[in-house]
Amino acid sequence: MCNAVEVLKVIEENAKLTPEEIAEMVGCNPDEVREIIKKKEKDGTIIKYKTLIDWEKTGEEMVYAIIDVSVSLTREKGYDDIAKRIAKFPEVQTVRLVSGEYDFQVVVKGKSLKDVAFFVAEKISTIPEVKDTVTHFVLRTYKEEGVLLFSDEEDRRLAIVP
């Protein structure tokens, strides 16, 4: 029997593995793996396959900002309504409801500082329920999705050790 959670753990780490390779790693047959993946894609457990890219290396200008958004709730508009409204902008990468001093943490992607600043001023701040925004521009990313974006450790082991 093929353990579905094991399969998910393996492809979460590396989506490029073939069903054959996954099958060898978790110890079952490739058809079972194909079936599990198909099922999990269908029921939405697997949301999407993406690639983690270090855009800085391409020289492509890309600006990210984290926006703290405070809102005031009304009878008609709860958190979900406001969140959905913000999330539907394609510039918005992530929307999270968080505990603490503000309500939503929003990650916005743009081509320039100006681009992002205007987007926030024109699209986010103008939503009636939004009380306040604080914009933090991202200067450098050190870790993304659990992956370190720098390497300062090499394999220093001897090649043969009993």
Place this chain on the structure above:
Amino acid sequence: MSRNRLSKKVQEIEPSGIRKFFDLILGRKDIVSLGVGEPDFPVPWKIREEMIYALEKGYTSYTSNIGLYELRKEISNYYRKFGVECKAEDIIITTGVSEAVDLALRAIVDEGDTVLIPDPSYVSYKPLTILAGGNPILVPTLPDFKLNYEKIAQYAKNTSPKALIINYPANPTGVSYRKKELEEIADAVIEFDMLVISDEIYAELTYPFDHTSIASLNGMEDKCIVMNGFSKAFAMTGLRIGYVIAPSDIVSAMLKIHQYSMLCAPITSQIGALEALRNAEEDLEKMKAKYMRRRNFFVKKLRKFFDVKMPDGAFYVFPDIRNTGLNSEEFAENLLVKKGVAVVPGNAFGECGEGFIRCSYAVGMEKLKEAVDRIEDFLKSR
């Protein structure tokens, strides 16, 4: 002729058989090494951080000879998971299991005493027995590389051995024992009135079942010297930190040797070990899951070329390469020179390892795949 400067005992032991492979590797950049007997993961960051913090706070002194009480206390709790009830007083913190093996042998072996050692097995048992004045007798474990009552009895009958060394999951074969199999070994131990030196360094890396310590079996409490450490489970190899659990008279004896030869295990490593037991279980589980996936992958691939047993634990596969017509050393040397893949010839672990090679899967998946491709090329080109 001038008098020989070196002791007879040290001349009697041979240097480790893998030394010449170092020369073959020297200067080559294209090597994929499956010859490494240590984890490829770095020490979990929380452990490293704790050690850095300890250094900053100035923890740089000796500890008591026996080791930090908190660490020994934590180990006594931890070892319950392998079935052993012991107190902090029954534990000595050592500089790795390597020191623990030496301490145990020197504490119990008199000149000429017989010690039974499985063949093949880890490289240090035989020379350390000789250095302790003992007489090592190798017990062949072919064909399954496991000890059982008959194999032990056959060699114990006429030699009245003082001790039996076991190591499971085993380096180099990856075999381990279920409780039932251990009971059979325990029967032989009791019948022939031996002590057991049980090297359980790979205990956490047991895949198909839970590790049981032989010291947890009925009638074995007072007969076992159990050793384990942090090198494999927590990837702390270079920090040299392990421990030994034994009956009180043996602990006292070992402690005498330890206090004069080693004094104490490094304090930084002891502090790291404490953090490992307190907070790094999740890191350990993650590493273990990765080893298991690699094992499954690697064994499946190697089975296309060789007869390979599925190892129960550690991070070694021990394929039978006799179908190539080469012996272990020829195979390892040719594979290294021609394809740049380093493995350890099985005979480095005893005569019974001849015809086998030890491949470590403590390397990333990409390298493992590369190694499989190169081995395939190597076999095709012959």
